[in-house]
Amino acid sequence: xxxxxxxxxxxxxxxxxxxxxxxxxxxxxxxxxxxxxxxxxxxxxxxxxxxxxxxxxxxxxxxxxxxxxxxxxxxxxxxxxxxxxxxxxxxxxxxxxxxxxxxxxxxxxxxxxxxxxxxxxxxxxxxxxxxxxxxxxxxxxxxxxxxxxxxxxxxxxxxxxxxxxxx
Ligand code: RP5
Numbered sequence: 001x002x003x004x005x006x007x008x009x010x011x012x013x014x015x016x017x018x019x020x021x022x023x024x025x026x027x028x029x030x031x032x033x034x035x036x037x038x039x040x041x042x043x044x045x046x047x048x049x050x051x052x053x054x055x056x057x058x059x060x061x062x063x064x065x066x067x068x069x070x071x072x073x074x075x076x077x078x079x080x081x082x083x084x085x086x087x088x089x090x091x092x093x094x095x096x097x098x099x100x101x102x103x104x105x106x107x108x109x110x111x112x113x114x115x116x117x118x119x120x121x122x123x124x125x126x127x128x129x130x131x132x133x134x135x136x137x138x139x140x141x142x143x144x145x146x147x148x149x150x151x152x153x154x155x156x157x158x159x160x161x162x163x164x165x166x167x
Contacts, residue, residue, distance in 0.1 A: 001134070002029035003126045004056045006047070006073065008036045008063035012086055015119055016062045019084070022123035023060075026140050028130065031056065037068040044069070048076045057128040061109075062119065064088030067096035070109045080129055082122045083109040 003023045007016055009090075016032075023030040031051070035044045048059070059077065060078035062084040070083030085096030093114035101111040110125065112118040131137040 002056050003052045003058050005030055005032045005060045006035050008069050011122050012033050012062050012132045019119040022120050026127050037072040045076050048073050058129050060122045066097045067099040070100050074091045081109050083111045084118050084122045085114045087115045
């Protein structure tokens with residue numbers, strides 16, 4: 001059981017590393033590859049076909065600009081495909097967002113936020129998909145949620161203390 005993270009270019013990695021790290025923090029293998037819908041179209045299809053045979057259960061596809069990677073992958077598999085549009089210049093990611101999200105009916109791509117929490121949320125969504133049939137993983141997700149809540153509580157307490165000492 002693993003996740004495949006595909007990126008259109010190595011220039012995407014600085015924004016997608018958090019995605020791979022988040023998947024791996026749950027003890028799930030994350031295969032990271034640079035494969036482009038436009039520059040390596042045949043390799044994309046071969047990789048998608050062989051990945052399913054290797055136990056990949058979810059594809060995460062990140063690309064900027066004319067971001068067709070997630071759509072092409074979704075056209076070649078029945079596994080869930082999560083698309084992460086990236087905020088490249090000069091259009092800042094609106095181009096990638098529209099290319100990723102505006103899929104024709106019949107070929108679904110779950111699309112995440114441009115920048116911000118998008119790459120991390122794609123990872124967490126992949127973990128949620130896998131956790132739906134894995135009780136141990138569901139437990140880890142639950143612990144992650146509780147820890148996140150605890151950290152927000154800490155931040156709030158710090159803010160209250162700082163405001164009190166400045167009053
Ligand atoms: C997209 O083109 C890639 O996902 C990347 O975001 C963008 C630019 O690629 P490089 O020219 O940096 O290789 O396919």
